[in-house]
Amino acid sequence: QTVVTQEPSFSVSPGGTVTLTCGLTSGSVSTNDYASWFQQIPGQTPRSLIYSTTTRSSGVPDRFSGSLLGNKAALTITGAQADDESDYYCALYMGSGIWVFGGGSRLTVL
Amino acid sequence: EVHLVESGGGLVQPGGSLRLSCTASGFTYRSYWMSWVRQAPGKGLEWVAYIKHDGTDKKYVDSVKGRAIISRDNADNALYLQMNSLTIEDTAVYYCVRVGGDYSLDHWGQGTLVTVSS
Numbered sequence: 001q002t003v004v005t006q007e008p009s010f011s012v013s014p015g016g017t018v019t020l021t022c023g024l025t026s027g028s029v030s031t032n033d034y035a036s037w038f039q040q041i042p043g044q045t046p047r048s049l050i051y052s053t054t055t056r057s058s059g060v061p062d063r064f065s066g067s068l069l070g071n072k073a074a075l076t077i078t079g080a081q082a083d084d085e086s087d088y089y090c091a092l093y094m095g096s097g098i099w100v101f102g103g104g105s106r107l108t109v110l
Numbered sequence: 111e112v113h114l115v116e117s118g119g120g121l122v123q124p125g126g127s128l129r130l131s132c133t134a135s136g137f138t139y140r141s142y143w144m145s146w147v148r149q150a151p152g153k154g155l156e157w158v159a160y161i162k163h164d165g166t167d168k169k170y171v172d173s174v175k176g177r178a179i180i181s182r183d184n185a186d187n188a189l190y191l192q193m194n195s196l197t198i199e200d201t202a203v204y205y206c207v208r209v210g211g212d213y214s215l216d217h218w219g220q221g222t223l224v225t226v227s228s
Contacts (some may be wrong), residue, residue, distance in 0.1 A: 093213040
């Protein structure tokens with residue numbers, strides 16, 4: 001069974017930089033996993049931030065960037081703002097129409 | 111503008127059934143794969159099912175296999191999820207999601223809440 005891992009929580013100071021990661025319990029994440037990142041403010045619908053590892057979705061500020069970092073996918077927020085405080089989920093495409101989400105990371109900006 | 115509107119959620123007893131619907135607008139619906147993603151109260155996101163643009167391929171998460179059927183009507187721009195033998199663990203907000211380029215889950219509906227309880 002494929003398990004996608006994320007850090008449960010993170011904190012960052014306003015204006016700071018934070019990197020969230022998305023890994024696999026067995027194996028490495030590669031571009032072939034088409035990693036996606038989503039932001040979900042509590043009580044709201046998830047919003048696509050990044051897809052295909054590095055591509056920003058329409059309307060997403062460039063302070064959000066995606067990359068591969070070692071054997072994981074990564075979401076970096078540069079110049080964090082108060083309204084970036086949210087839950088962040090990654091998803092990996094396993095092929096054949098199957099996706100697996102990570103457990104989510106709660107980001108606190110303080 | 112892409113618009114996805116779910117309906118059909120509600121309170122259902124364990125062992126019961128429910129059919130969720132999603133109406134799509136603002137894009138050429140028949141050209142896109144579609145998915146359902148759910149979120150249990152206070153929990154994370156879980157991909158549930160996918161259907162190819164022409165309905166010829168479908169996949170399900172293991173926890174709903176044999177109990178769920180995803181379908182679509184391209185003439186009516188509609189997506190469906192039939193859920194049977196519901197358990198308490200199926201309680202969640204169910205989101206209708208468009209699959210865009212490079213397997214992106216790019217547009218989400220507002221969700222419909224399914225509560226399984228006696």
